[in-house]
Amino acid sequence: MNLMTKDLLINFLLILLPIFLLQMVYLVKYVYRLDALKGWFLAIFPILSLVLCMLFPVVIEEHFVWDLRWIPFLLGGLYGGYRLGFLLIAITLIIRYLSGGENGFYISCITFPLIGILISFLSKYYLQMSVFKKNIVSILLIFIVQVLTQFIATQIFGINIGISLWKQYFIIQVVGIVIVIILWEVILANFQILEKLAKAEKLQIVSHLAASISHEVRNPLTVTRGYIQMLQEEVSSQTKVKYANIALRELDRATEVINDYLTFAATTPENKEHLRVSDEIQHAVNIIKPLANMNGINIKLSLLEDDAYYIIGERKKFQQCLFNILKNGIESMQVNGELYIHLIHHAPTLQIKIQDKGVGMTKEQISRLGEPYFTTEEKGTGLGMMVSYSIIKSMNGTISVSSVKGKGTCFCIKLPIHKNESDRLKN
Structure with missing residues (x-):
């Protein structure tokens, strides 16, 4: 394994790091019930991965820089839509300009907007695809990026790079984007499961409360109804008083259960x-x-x-x-x-x-x-x-x-x- 391959693998690790950070964010959101965290924080993964890849690139020659920026760029646009895609284009071109190297910057100015427009159209269909189809589409996009970049570099700017380096670059990108898609899908699936668990917990609490209250209230009401019916019979006045007292006690018991529920529903002190x-x-x-x-x-x-x-x-x-x-x-x-x-x-x-x-x-x-x-x-x-x-x-x-x-x-x-x-x- 030559130096370039090792550096590209390090670049790949920089892509994996934000994914694990995102998984931690999902877990924190579930554990602490942070409803304020919305879909915007999904952009953390592609933006951070893109920046890290470009800050720690693999330098092939003086005016041409390689890294794995295409992986977070493609997935960010496909999963995040056109808005995130355009934001990634701007970030990429700014960092690429500051990094130096005119030829590489001009190549980026052509390839990234073109691919960005393409993935903005594909994004709405991409999210509805199966994992297998997502991988196929992503590999095809990597291939298109590879061919387009090589064509512009050789035909327009006259930059000739050995075919072996292109092969290594292509293989690492294909393997990398497949792994990242699988990890990303697993994280999304886990988060959906956590959301279902949170909803199930709430429904379970509501069902338990409903069951307990209905059970405890129904019993005294049933007894009360029975004694009120017995009051209609021809019995002595003393017996009627006895039946009425029992009915009242059962109603009081039902009231206590309802008061317990109301106290739980509004526990904030009203008169401190x-x-x-x-x-x-x-x-x-x-x-x-x-x-x-x-x-x-x-x-x-x-x-x-x-x-x-x-x-x-x-x-x-x-x-x-x-x-x-x-x-x-x-x-x-x-x-x-x-x-x-x-x-x-x-x-x-x-x-x-x-x-x-x-x-x-x-x-x-x-x-x-x-x-x-x-x-x-x-x-x-x-x-x-x-x-x-x-x-x-x-x-x-x-x-x-x-x-x-x-x-x-x-x-x-x-x-x-x-x-x-x-x-x-x-x-």
Whole structure:
């Protein structure tokens, strides 16, 4: 392998580099859901490849320069259309002029516009072709470029270059453009698959939400309908009151499910205020205490004097978040269990640790917490934890979970500390 072939292979590696960078961009777009990235960034590949090839060329003689610029030029015009094709023509001629060599520049001024016009007409048909046909068309274009360049160089400018060099150049370009097309098609196919996966995830979440809500709402409504029908029968007044109370309780249960869904749909705090965390914890404990007593659970509190430590959020939603987590802890334990609640100042955050001695969870279950329709309870919907995660996130906080199967679970809520308005005035 002579020096020219080695240099052309290095040129080919410079073409591959932007392709892999483009693949990384696709992955970043999918992982971080960057919808702002549109089709314009597809031009990164041909433009960067073209510039790199021309900045690191293979010099054959003093006034004539060879490189693999035709590969990104052809594919950029075929995939990107006439606008990108004309932009590539301008970039090519500017760089070629600055590189020096009058004969080579004049040859470029003739060949690139001619081929550019040709591929601008082919581009709309090229995208609809199969991969095999795309390769055939690209090889034919390389052949046309080779013949046209050789004809102009020899017949117009009198530049005679050995046939062996033309053969090496042609073979490397053919092999290179075939490999690049295959890689490009694979990247496009992968990205289409990623987009379908993202849509499938969204549809799955919607279907899970719809299934859970319809299931949980249908049951109490069915019970309510049955008791209302029974009210039409000839029964005592005391029995009618009993039926009416049951129907009302079932309607309340349906309302709670709908409220959970609405809370998840709009978790951004509407009425932000400074909250004293220990007061909110105490309030949530007072609400949950009847359920704890009914299940034989003892709640133990360890709260710091946090007069100077406040968080910002909506009171009702934060209380609902605490209630959901406490309720899950109570229901995970048997009679005579203990639920520990610790409030810790760990600058610049306040940490709420809720530790139960229940059944615990596996790592897989922990990783799925907060997903709709995922729950460890037999009759749960998963909406409660999903709402809790969303509320804490809207308050710029985080929830971390540690658990050991059979020994219990610990929820750690971290929330940023804010000074109270009165403290700010004093300062």
